[in-house]
Amino acid sequence: MTRVILALAVLILGSTGGEIAITYGMKATGEPARLRPRALLQFLGRALRNGWFWAGVPLMALSFYALLVLLSWEPISLVIPASALSYVVGTLGAKYILREQISAARWAGVLLVCAGVALVAAG
Amino acid sequence: MASERRLRIKTLVMVLAMVVCANAGDLLLKRGMSEIGAVQLTGAGLAHAFWLTVTNGTIWAGIFFLTGFMVSYMTVLSWADYSYVMPAGAFGYALLTLMAVLFLHESVSPRRWVGVLLIGVGVLLVGQTKPRTTEVTSEAVA
Numbered sequence: 001m002t003r004v005i006l007a008l009a010v011l012i013l014g015s016t017g018g019e020i021a022i023t024y025g026m027k028a029t030g031e032p033a034r035l036r037p038r039a040l041l042q043f044l045g046r047a048l049r050n051g052w053f054w055a056g057v058p059l060m061a062l063s064f065y066a067l068l069v070l071l072s073w074e075p076i077s078l079v080i081p082a083s084a085l086s087y088v089v090g091t092l093g094a095k096y097i098l099r100e101q102i103s104a105a106r107w108a109g110v111l112l113v114c115a116g117v118a119l120v121a122a123g
Numbered sequence: 124m125a126s127e128r129r130l131r132i133k134t135l136v137m138v139l140a141m142v143v144c145a146n147a148g149d150l151l152l153k154r155g156m157s158e159i160g161a162v163q164l165t166g167a168g169l170a171h172a173f174w175l176t177v178t179n180g181t182i183w184a185g186i187f188f189l190t191g192f193m194v195s196y197m198t199v200l201s202w203a204d205y206s207y208v209m210p211a212g213a214f215g216y217a218l219l220t221l222m223a224v225l226f227l228h229e230s231v232s233p234r235r236w237v238g239v240l241l242i243g244v245g246v247l248l249v250g251q252t253k254p255r256t257t258e259v260t261s262e263a264v265a
Binding site: 019020022023026027029030031032035040043044047053087090091093094095098099100101102103105106108109110111112113114115116117118119120121122123 | 133194197198200201202204205206207209210213216217220232234235237238239240241242243244245246247248249250251252253256257
């Protein structure tokens with residue numbers, strides 16, 4: 001039981017941590033001047049030279065590894081619904097690390113999405 | 124405010140591109156891998172599977188769409204909140220269920236329908252909040 005909770009924590013913290021690092025890197029990169037192929041390529045070039053982007057990638061790989069390990073122990077109908085918790089953890093990270101303002105409507109939406117994804121994934 | 128409206132439309136279009144690319148990519152990869160068949164976990168088996176994978180057009184189409192997902196994901200996060208994009212992207216789960224019913228004629232349990240409904244309402248709630256609540260960073264301006 002302890003190892004399942006530990007792997008789940010690595011899964012959730014790895015994916016949200018990785019996504020938050022990538023978001024941080026993308027905000028530092030700044031938006032593309034225009035949504036045209038040339039401007040997008042220049043934008044991607046700038047993004048790939050940002051350290052935060054590359055901090056996010058191994059965290060997401062770690063999370064994927066934890067997912068594979070979990071799936072070898074527990075049925076998928078338990079693992080995926082449990083990983084829906086990352087919507088709540090991600091929102092907390094957005095609030096306290098990225099300093100985004102989470103309005104009551106956004107919190108309500110996140111909680112509904114979290115419950116909804118858990119139900120859909122449980123089948 | 125006109126610019127706020129533009130920001131919201133731009134964000135929602137990007138989230139839609141993200142969801143469509145992710146679903147199409149996963150579907151194509153799954154179809155490509157089933158064309159290849161079960162992979163034998165031996166040295167020769169893996170080498171053979173690798174060769175079949177890199178010469179399979181469906182797999183490449185899947186990789187193309189998954190690259191599209193990553194690009195649209197990175198692009199939308201350059202201006203929109205993570206806490207906006209992440210729950211809005213869950214719309215993909217609802218879309219996948221609807222597509223499974225419409226095109227594959229799969230039967231869906233009542234529990235799953237309740238989940239689709241909750242995701243739909245949740246995404247609508249998040250969708251009407253401000254897509255960006257943080258300041259533009261100095262590096263981005265420079």
